[in-house]
Amino acid sequence: MKFQTPAGHNPIDRMSVVGQPLDRIDGPLKTTGTAPYAYEQHDAAPDAAYGHVVGAGIAKGRIRRLDIKAAERAPGVLAVITADTAGPLEVGPHNTVPLLGGPEIRHYHQAVALVVAESFEAARAAAGRVRIEYEAHAGAYDLEAARTTATAPEANAQMGEPDTQVGDFLGAFADAPVRLDETYTTPDQSHMMMEPHASIARWDDGTLTLWTSTQMVEWCARGIAKTLRMDRSKVHVISPYIGGGFGGKLFLRADALLAALGARATGRPVKVALHRPLIANNSTHRPATIQRVRLGATRDGVITAIGHESWSGDQPGGGPETAVSQTRLLYAGANRLTAMRLAVLDLPEGNSMRAPGEAPGMMALEIAMDEMAEKLRLDPVEFRIRNDTQVDPENPERPFSARPLITCLQTGAAQFGWQRRDARPGRVKDGQWLVGLGMAAAFRNNLPMTSGARVRLDGDGRITVETDMTDIGTGSYTIIAQTAAEMMGVRMDQVEVRLGDSTYPVSAGSGGQFGANNATSGVYAACIGLREEVARRLGFNSQDADFADGQVRSGNRSAPLASAAARGEIVAEDRIEYGDLHKTHQQSTFGSHFVEVAVDGATGEVRVRRMLAVCAAGRILNPKSARSQVIGAMTMGVGAALMEHLKVDTRRGFFVNHDLASYEVPVHADIPHQEVIFLDETDPMSSPMKAKGVGELGICGVAAAVANAIYNATGVRVRDYPITLDTYLDRLPDVA
Amino acid sequence: MAGSATAGAQALAKGSEPAPSPPRSLEPVHSRVRLRVNGTDHDLEVDTRTSLLDALREHLHLTGTKKGCDHGQCGACTIMVDGQRINSCLTLAVMHEGDAITTIEGLGTPDKLHPMQAAFISHDGYQCGYCTPGQICSAVAVLEEIGQGIPSHVTADISAAPSLSADEIRERMSGNICRCGAYSNIIEAITEVAGRRA
Numbered sequence: 001m002k003f004q005t006p007a008g009h010n011p012i013d014r015m016s017v018v019g020q021p022l023d024r025i026d027g028p029l030k031t032t033g034t035a036p037y038a039y040e041q042h043d044a045a046p047d048a049a050y051g052h053v054v055g056a057g058i059a060k061g062r063i064r065r066l067d068i069k070a071a072e073r074a075p076g077v078l079a080v081i082t083a084d085t086a087g088p089l090e091v092g093p094h095n096t097v098p099l100l101g102g103p104e105i106r107h108y109h110q111a112v113a114l115v116v117a118e119s120f121e122a123a124r125a126a127a128g129r130v131r132i133e134y135e136a137h138a139g140a141y142d143l144e145a146a147r148t149t150a151t152a153p154e155a156n157a158q159m160g161e162p163d164t165q166v167g168d169f170l171g172a173f174a175d176a177p178v179r180l181d182e183t184y185t186t187p188d189q190s191h192m193m194m195e196p197h198a199s200i201a202r203w204d205d206g207t208l209t210l211w212t213s214t215q216m217v218e219w220c221a222r223g224i225a226k227t228l229r230m231d232r233s234k235v236h237v238i239s240p241y242i243g244g245g246f247g248g249k250l251f252l253r254a255d256a257l258l259a260a261l262g263a264r265a266t267g268r269p270v271k272v273a274l275h276r277p278l279i280a281n282n283s284t285h286r287p288a289t290i291q292r293v294r295l296g297a298t299r300d301g302v303i304t305a306i307g308h309e310s311w312s313g314d315q316p317g318g319g320p321e322t323a324v325s326q327t328r329l330l331y332a333g334a335n336r337l338t339a340m341r342l343a344v345l346d347l348p349e350g351n352s353m354r355a356p357g358e359a360p361g362m363m364a365l366e367i368a369m370d371e372m373a374e375k376l377r378l379d380p381v382e383f384r385i386r387n388d389t390q391v392d393p394e395n396p397e398r399p400f401s402a403r404p405l406i407t408c409l410q411t412g413a414a415q416f417g418w419q420r421r422d423a424r425p426g427r428v429k430d431g432q433w434l435v436g437l438g439m440a441a442a443f444r445n446n447l448p449m450t451s452g453a454r455v456r457l458d459g460d461g462r463i464t465v466e467t468d469m470t471d472i473g474t475g476s477y478t479i480i481a482q483t484a485a486e487m488m489g490v491r492m493d494q495v496e497v498r499l500g501d502s503t504y505p506v507s508a509g510s511g512g513q514f515g516a517n518n519a520t521s522g523v524y525a526a527c528i529g530l531r532e533e534v535a536r537r538l539g540f541n542s543q544d545a546d547f548a549d550g551q552v553r554s555g556n557r558s559a560p561l562a563s564a565a566a567r568g569e570i571v572a573e574d575r576i577e578y579g580d581l582h583k584t585h586q587q588s589t590f591g592s593h594f595v596e597v598a599v600d601g602a603t604g605e606v607r608v609r610r611m612l613a614v615c616a617a618g619r620i621l622n623p624k625s626a627r628s629q630v631i632g633a634m635t636m637g638v639g640a641a642l643m644e645h646l647k648v649d650t651r652r653g654f655f656v657n658h659d660l661a662s663y664e665v666p667v668h669a670d671i672p673h674q675e676v677i678f679l680d681e682t683d684p685m686s687s688p689m690k691a692k693g694v695g696e697l698g699i700c701g702v703a704a705a706v707a708n709a710i711y712n713a714t715g716v717r718v719r720d721y722p723i724t725l726d727t728y729l730d731r732l733p734d735v736a
Numbered sequence: 737m738a739g740s741a742t743a744g745a746q747a748l749a750k751g752s753e754p755a756p757s758p759p760r761s762l763e764p765v766h767s768r769v770r771l772r773v774n775g776t777d778h779d780l781e782v783d784t785r786t787s788l789l790d791a792l793r794e795h796l797h798l799t800g801t802k803k804g805c806d807h808g809q810c811g812a813c814t815i816m817v818d819g820q821r822i823n824s825c826l827t828l829a830v831m832h833e834g835d836a837i838t839t840i841e842g843l844g845t846p847d848k849l850h851p852m853q854a855a856f857i858s859h860d861g862y863q864c865g866y867c868t869p870g871q872i873c874s875a876v877a878v879l880e881e882i883g884q885g886i887p888s889h890v891t892a893d894i895s896a897a898p899s900l901s902a903d904e905i906r907e908r909m910s911g912n913i914c915r916c917g918a919y920s921n922i923i924e925a926i927t928e929v930a931g932r933r934a
Contacts, residue, residue, distance in 0.1 A: 027857035028846035030865030031872060033800015033839070040799035075763050120794060121785040122764060194804045194812055194866040194915050243802070243866025244915050276805040473864030473916045628860045628918060635917025660809040660913060667910040671919040673902070 001525035003448075004579030006684040011547065012524065012619075017485040017492065018689075021624035024478045025492065026241075026471065035241045038213040039198040044238075045211070045269035048200055049078055051116045051262045052123035053254060054130050055109030055278050056101055059653025060139035060346040063103045063112065067131040071115055074129055076122030079265040081114040086261050092223030094251035096318045096349045099227070100258065105134070106315060107348040108654035109281035114258040116266055124275075139346030141653040143288050143313045150311050150341035159322045159357075164338045166394050169294075172305035172335035176296025180372045184293065184364035185720045186323075188646035188655065189286040190279070190663050191353050195243020197283060198273035201259035208263075209236045212256045215245040216509035217468040221502045223252030224260060239500035242472040242510075246636075247352035249472075250511055253283055280348075280658035285646060287312045287321045287350035291364035296335075301376045303333040303387045308365060313345030321350065322357035326443045326700070327365055329588060332389035346653055352511065354636060355696035358444050359703075363640065363721060366440035366704030371717065379423065380708070381413050381592075384441055392586045401585040401685035404616045405441060405592075411677060412439065412592035412614040425715035426733050433598035433607075434733070436713025440701035442591030442613065446683075446692040447514040448582050451522035452505030452575030455484060455530045459569070461550055461562030463488050464496045465526075469507035469519040471499055473632075474695055475625030476510070476519060482622060483520040483689070487527035489547030489561065505573055513589070513693025516621055521576040521687040529572035534564040581685045589617040589697045593634070593705040599713045601735050604725035606710060608638055612675040613702075618683040618692035630698035631674040637702020639666045645722050767830045773798065774842030782829050789813045791829035792839060800840035800869045804913070811912035814870035814877075815839050821877035823911075840869035843876065851932065852876050855925035863916035871912045875926045878908040882930075900930045 012018050029035035042048075056063075068080040083089075083102035091098055101110035113130050117123035140146045152162040173179060199212040208230070214220040217237050225232040242249065255272045262270035274282055289312045296305030308327035312320050324338040353359070373383035385406050392398040413419070421437040422428055428435040453467040463484050471477045481495040488495075498504065505526075508518035535542035540554040550561050564570060581587075596610040613630050620626045643664040646655040657663045676698075682690035703721060711717050716728045764783045771778050773796060780795055789806070792798045792815070801824055804812035808826040815824045816838040844850035852872050855861070862868040882904060887894040890907040898904055905926050906919075914922065 023857050024860065026865070027862075028849065028853075030862055030868050031840075031849065031853040031856045032844055032846050033798075033802075033841055033869040034846060035865055036799065037802075037866065039803075040793070042797045042799070119764075119783055119786075120790055121783045125762075125785070192915055194810060194864065194913065195802070196804070242864060243804075244864040246915070273803070276807060276809070473862075475863075624860050625863075628863055628916075628921060631920050632863055632917030635919060636915075659807060660805045661807070665913060665915060666917065666919070667913055668906040668919050668923070669910040671906075671917070673923070674920040 001528060001574055002577045002579060003687055007688045007690055010688055011487050012689055014486060017482045018621055019619065022478060022482065022492065022622060024475055024625060025481055026477045037195055037241045037243055038200065038211050038239065039271055039273050041200050041211045045200045045202050048269040048271045049116050049118060049266055050120040050123045051114045051258055051270050051272035052127040053111050053258060053272065053274060053278060054113040054115065054127050055282055056105045056112050057132065058105055058134045058136045059108040059141065061105050061137040062135045063105065063132055064135045065133040066102065068113065070129040070131065071126045074126035076118040077115060077126045078118065079116045079262060081258065081261045081265055082112065088229060090227050090229060092227045092252045094219055094223060096315045099254040107281065107346060109278050111254040111258060111282060114262050114272065116262040116270055139653050140344060141347055141648055142650040143290060143311065143343060143345065146313055146343035146345060147290060147311050150343035153320045153340060153342040159319060162340045164328060164394065165336065167335035169305050169307050169335045169337035173294055173296040173307065176304050177299050178297045178375050180295045180368055180375060182293060182368060182371065182719060184291045184367060186289045186360040186363050187721060188288045188648065189353060189640065189644045190646050191246040191248030192660060192663060192665055193244030193246055193248055196273045196276060196279060197249060197253045197255040199256040199259040200269055200271040201263040202269040203263050207234045207236065208260055209238065210256055210260065211238045213242045213249055214239045215242065215249045215470055215472055215511055216251060217470060217500055217502050218506045219251045219509065220256065224256060227252060227257055228260065237502040239470055242470055245472045245510065246354045247356065247511065248283055250352060277659045280646060280655045280663060284349050284351035286353035287314060289321050289323045289360050291323055293364055293368040295368055295372045297372065297376060301378045301383050301386045303331055305335045306331060306333040307337040309339040311341045311343065313343040314350040316344050318350055321360060323361035325357040326361050328394055329392060329586060330441065330443050331387040332393055336393065347648065354633065355444055355699050358700045362440065362443065362700045363703045366701050367707050367719065370708040380439060381409050381418060384409055398584065398586055401587045402681060402683045403590060404679055404681065405590040407679060408590050408592040408614045408616055412594050412612055415677060416594035416612045418594065421712065425712050430598060432601055434601050434713040435596065435598050436709045437596050438705045438707065438709025438712055439592060439594045440705040440708065442593055442697050442701040444513060444589050444697040444700050446587040446589060446686055447512050448578040449508035449514050449518045450575055450577050451508035451518040453507065453522040453526040454505050454571060454573040455526045457530060457534065457565045457570045459562055459565045461490060461560065462494050462496065463490055464498065465523055466498045466504040467507045467519060467522060468502055468504045469499050469515065470510045472510045474510060474515055474629060475622055476515060478625055479516055479520055479621040480523050483523045484527060487524060488530065490550055505575060513696035517687050517689055517691040517693055518576065520621060520689050524688045525574040525576045526572050529574045530570060533570050533572055534561065537564045576687065585685045587686055587692065589692045589694065591615040591697050593701045595705040595709045597706060597709040597713055599710060601732065604729045604732055606642055608670065608706065609672055611672060613698055614677045614679065615694055615697055616679040616681050617694040617697055618681055618686050619690045620678045621691055623678060626694050627676045629695040630676045633695060633698025634674055634702050635666050635671050637699045638670060638706060640721060641703035641706035641723055643722050769830045769833050771832055771837055772835065773837045774839060784828065784830050786829045787825050788827045788829045788832055789824040792824065798839050798841050802866050802869060804866065811874060812867050812870040814873045814912060816873060816877055821874055840873055843872065852929050855929045859921045859925040861918050861922040861925040863918055867912060867914045871914060871922055874909055874912045878905060879930055881908065902927065
């Protein structure tokens with residue numbers, strides 16, 4: 001099905017199942033520990049051996065000598081895989097650095113060996129007996145130091161142009177009566193999903209089966225096929241449950257490749273999980289940025305010049321953190337400039353983490369907006385309202401499909417009690433605490449992606465959906481079941497959803513908040529095909545047939561849905577593809593974040609007291625699971641504001657705090673009750689579901705709202721994340 | 737730096753040779769241990785290095801108890817031993833001869849949910865589900881601890897009975913990380929169960 005014209009009235013509009021706040025259908029399995037994750041497929045691979053990964057102990061250089069004899073002789077060891085013994089390996093289409101290093105080492109903890117043994121304990125112990133002598137080379141590990149060497153990255157479809165200009169930014173900025181020119185920094189961050197990267201590999205007659213934890217089944221399958229120089233058809237990837245990804249499991253990683261190599265070498269299934277201290281440096285991370293924001297405005301708060309430049313670093317051949325992308329679309333302003341510069345760093349590979357680009361970009365831009373509002377003596381909500389735009393500011397011919405940003409701001413302000421905020425910082429005290437309110441806009445684009453599905457109707461009237469879509473905690477199982485139930489007019493318990501298997505039709509996968517809208521639209525397309533075939537078999541006109549309550553009705557006639565499949569299962573398969581509506585209309589999601597913090601007047605400790613998000617993201621397919629997506633993103637936003645920071649050892653070139661104790665993430669005690677409001681919106685330009693994404697919108701702007709609240713509480717402006725108390729303790733107001 | 741274990745590999749100084757290891761047997765030592773898991777006795781012969789977590793997951797195939805960090809940092813492996821919650825990754829299986837162990841599988845099943853499991857579902861107190869068994873085991877134990885009058889860091893008056901306030905529950909649950917960020921919903925689920933019991 002090609003989606004080329006705005007969606008008209010369709011069966012989803014009935015909203016009898018879609019749009020309802022239903023419990024997740026995978027809840028009983030997940031809460032009882034009976035949902036099998038990648039490493040837990042004992043039935044599929046009962047005789048699996050265990051692999052333990054050895055990571056490089058230097059950041060850049062060469063292995064001079066790799067001695068695996070002692071490891072090979074260790075009890076229980078079946079094989080030791082290294083680059084010398086692995087056979088020829090290519091680099092997967094999404095990878096920047098080879099997943100198995102040696103002799104060249106590209107980053108710290110790049111995998112250099114896999115020890116396979118009869119038990120986990122034996123493999124781990126033997127891994128400690130791999131002896132490696134390195135020749136370390138000098139590398140670049142410090143973004144600030146490398147900033148002057150950064151160059152414009154090559155344009156591509158994902159990031160767009162590295163430089164954009166509209167009007168005369170420099171002239172307009174120079175002429176603006178009120179100006180802001182500040183630089184902000186965001187640190188390297190780690191996904192730190194709870195389930196480590198994990199895989200079991202098994203070979204049968206040249207076919208590889210991988211039980212793995214991946215957000216994108218097809219990307220993983222293509223990645224392993226390319227890396228092992230295999231035919232894609234000889235790879236079967238299975239990923240029914242994924243213990244979190246956040247961008248860290250988008251494509252092939254070392255666990256899957258090494259499990260496949262280990263299994264090939266031993267003739268046994270092999271299971272590999274990256275041990276936690278390896279993950280931060282072995283896998284990908286959100287790259288640090290340096291961002292310069294310049295805003296020029298008239299005295300009544302109309303932006304005339306808006307400029308945003310960002311510097312980030314990555315491995316040779318890698319890409320930039322696209323932190324300027326929202327600035328091209330979020331606010332009006334006749335004169336505009338954005339630029340991205342990319343330095344070569346020898347740190348681990350940078351890549352996507354929840355809302356790549358916008359998450360760190362909004363961390364800078366939305367502090368700048370707060371600072372500018374103060375210069376203008378304008379309320380920060382009002383300042384944003386004055387600079388709303390209903391068209392693409394770079395191309396005024398191109399409207400937004402829907403853009404209720406002002407409603408998000410006003411609704412949030414009213415709901416949060418924003419009018420009670422004292423704009424003068426440091427004025428509100430509650431005992432020992434300085435109390436402040438902060439806010440930010442939220443913004444993230446909607447991404448149309450081709451997505452396929454297969455639906456089956458059996459003689460009992462049951463519907464089965466098959467798609468290689470994944471559920472990484474996002475609620476895919478449930479919203480797909482809701483879509484099929486609505487389309488076919490059956491109850492939720494009459495729908496079975498099968499996900500995460502590369503033998504099913506290729507879906508959009510999970511990433512970029514594009515999963516829900518595209519995957520359900522693919523199911524919609526397949527269900528349209530199934531409805532047509534059902535109507536044909538029943539002798540109905542498919543155009544006016546109504547599917548509800550297990551019945552198909554047309555005019556005065558009615559028949560049980562099941563009867564259409566009385567003589568055999570009916571199968572329909574299709575995919576959603578998109579025309580150019582996303583080109584003629586900018587499709588984005590909008591929101592506002594409001595935060596109340598208390599800062600201890602003596603110690604500087606920050607407590608987040610209240611949080612509210614207002615979101616406009618098209619049709620909300622399941623308000624319960626969508627709300628969870630948003631509060632989870634708000635939580636990660638608090639982490640970004642206050643604690644998350646992969647600390648770089650700039651001499652030896654690695655992330656020092658590479659585990660879950662020293663890389664701090666929010667815990668229960670850090671997070672208050674959180675409120676989420678969804679605006680009632682449908683976007684007929686986005687898809688037949690009229691939905692967009694919400695899982696990443698929820699993080700965009702949160703950290704800045706926290707930073708702005710801390711400023712309102714204390715009068716201390718911190719422009720370098722995370723905002724830890726050591727960075728501002730000496731600037732706190734005197735304790736009276 | 738906590739958790740300083742990095743890779744298993746030993747990086748050698750340029751040009752130096754490895755120091756000779758002291759002679760010791762590399763052969764693993766196995767030992768028998770009887771674990772009473774969810775009311776059923778299991779006789780196991782395990783490598784003495786086997787953590788209680790791996791004994792459950794890899795030997796008994798009770799994979800509801802999750803391995804998130806294997807270092808006592810994340811709480812995903814929380815179980816109850818003789819009624820007390822522990823991180824099962826931080827203890828060896830052979831230390832638990834005869835102990836009564838309760839895992840998530842022992843609390844309830846999909847067809848017969850424990851009230852805490854049902855509350856997690858109705859409040860959507862989970863997303864990816866990987867920390868969830870540990871959260872639920874911790875939550876059940878937290879209510880027991882409060883009921884027994886055990887104070888916490890945020891208990892204002894340690895001579896009085898601790899309350900079932902959100903702050904008390906948050907503090908006591910803070911060893912269980914949920915990276916999906918379901919905390920707000922988890923607290924509501926626990927509070928509901930606590931209220932039902934009170």
